[in-house]
Amino acid sequence: MSQGKKIDEVTGVETTGHVWDGDIYELNKPLPRWWLYTFYISILWAIGYWIVYPAWPTINGYTKGVLNYSQRDQVKQDIEAWKSGHAKYRTQIAQMSLADIRKNDELFQFSIAGGGALFGENCAGCHGRGAQGGIGYPNLNDDDWLWGGDLDKIHQTIAFGIRSGNPNAHDSAMPRFGTDKVLDEAQIRDTANFVRSLSHLDVDQEAAKRGAQIFADNCAACHGDQGKGNQDMGAPNLTDAIWLYGSSQEAVMQSIRTGRGGAMPAWSERLDPVAVKMLTLFVYSLGGGQAEAASASAPAAGADKPK
Template identity: 50%
Template sequence: MSEKHIDDVSGVETTGHVWDGIRELNNPLPRWWLWTFYLSIIWAIVYMFLYPAVPWFGGATKGYLGYSSRAEVAADLADAKAAQGVLLEKIAATPVEDIAKDQELLQFAIAGGSAAFKVNCIQCHGSGAAGAKGYPNLNDDDWLWGGTIDQIYQTIAHGIRYDQDDDTRVSEMPAFGEMLEPEQINEAAAYVVSLSGGTPKDPSLVEAGGTVFAENCAVCHGETGEGLQEFGAPRLSDGIWLKVNSEAEIAQQIRNPKHGVMPAWLGRLGEPTVKQLAVFVHTLGGGQ
């Protein structure tokens, strides 16, 4: 049996290992560290018996206390739903225009509407409700069907050109390519550009385009292009465009118009959620 090696400088026994002439001192571990280590082992054993811990064939062991974090979360969610249920019932029984009169109900509706918007509406209108080409911006004052809270509710509830809802909003711009000559369409497009302060490629077409517009377009879009919300006809005298933004695209829209479809959400989401959505959209800044 080899004799223990004692370090000459410190007088401490070494481990007996040697690396390139270097030896490692065999100092004992600090007592505080050892006690912490032993207590950790004891705590782990106690925890294993008290709480779900050991994986088994049918799931983890249940533990003596029967605690479950999932069950706790489920109970919290149930309590939250119960608390919400009172306010949801109140929203369902309150006319949408009166929700803003109750501050607690208004705050709840805005929060709920914001959540519902993120799940159901951002795909078309964007996360900030700024819209995109063909999808309306909900932050401005340009409303096709009106921006009062009742009108917004009607639009969300029954949709636009949604053939599965009898109360859906319906308006279709006719294809004037079948009724007007190509030159007349170009004239009308030039006139529409001028309505919003733009300069058409050929300004000489504007005067004739005004006549074409008055005879064919003013009945829906108004004599000065201010639009008519009763028909869902957009305003043409501002710089906000839904589907087009150039003279060529305006001419194409006159020739063969695009018609968007918005689904009816009442049957999918229910009365309280649709009311919350209407309240939320109304508060974005563009509501009338």
């Protein structure tokens, strides 16, 4: 209800005349002037914004504002400015060999920066943000490569992929010894014991001895008599401690049974040649890239190895 205004005895503030339950009075305490001024200025600012910039939707679009500003157009201009500023680098990358780009520090650093962004967008989903890989996806930071780790071989792998369907792709495949009934389960178990023994893992020694002959008859043609692998055939080194699918007895048996046969896209079908070069240089820079001069004698294992 409403009563006459009076001074509140406790606070000394005039009341508004509104009272509840007979003795609860509303004090007349207006908002601070600075707050009111700020509020009024905000209203004026909003009105000015509606006039100057695009603001209100209409049936046929939206109000353009007196400045006719478009954030989309601004983004396009920024992109064009970026392309223009980097066009000289991309032109040089397109014209130069990977080895020459590697020797040019400015171009190499530009390629690493661009390649890192491309890797995050296209490759990290499988290889991880840090290129650390995972089960079935190789670690690109080490120096263990299936198809070779020098610049040209990394470029070949990225550009055309692995079992991608591209005519230039790496396309060798490990036989499916179990699926195709080449070996029975006991032979697969013995072979797995022998393969694991090459990496000095704990195995059934008697089974490994039996598996040695099976390996010689069925696997040595690709992996070599000592299991060191063969880059020309895409056969991994079986003697190191790096395992793409795991080193357990069951994991190795599954690899022998099915051959695994992982695939990688041909990125030359999705990215332009400059982008593929930049990706190549980025992967090379991660720490596992082999020097060109050493590529011929480099360890024969790595990037897609079905171990």
